[in-house]
Amino acid sequence: MMTQSELASHMGSSQPRIAKAENGDASVSIELLIRAMLATGATPQEIGQVIANVG
Numbered sequence: 001m002m003t004q005s006e007l008a009s010h011m012g013s014s015q016p017r018i019a020k021a022e023n024g025d026a027s028v029s030i031e032l033l034i035r036a037m038l039a040t041g042a043t044p045q046e047i048g049q050v051i052a053n054v055g
Contacts, residue, residue, distance in 0.1 A: 002040065004018040004019055004022070007039060010039050011032075011035050011036060011039050013032065013035075017032060021036060034047060
């Protein structure tokens with residue numbers, strides 16, 4: 001398991017931004033969310049499947 005600080009460092013972001021993403025803050029960009037998913041091991045195909053099933 002990765003801490004918020006570790007994830008932020010890996011992504012070139014900040015821990016507070018990761019905390020906002022985890023809390024569903026509407027100010028977090030979709031780009032940051034996708035980068036976080038990729039950084040935690042999700043494949044582009046997995047992300048596409050999740051997006052396709054939303055609705």
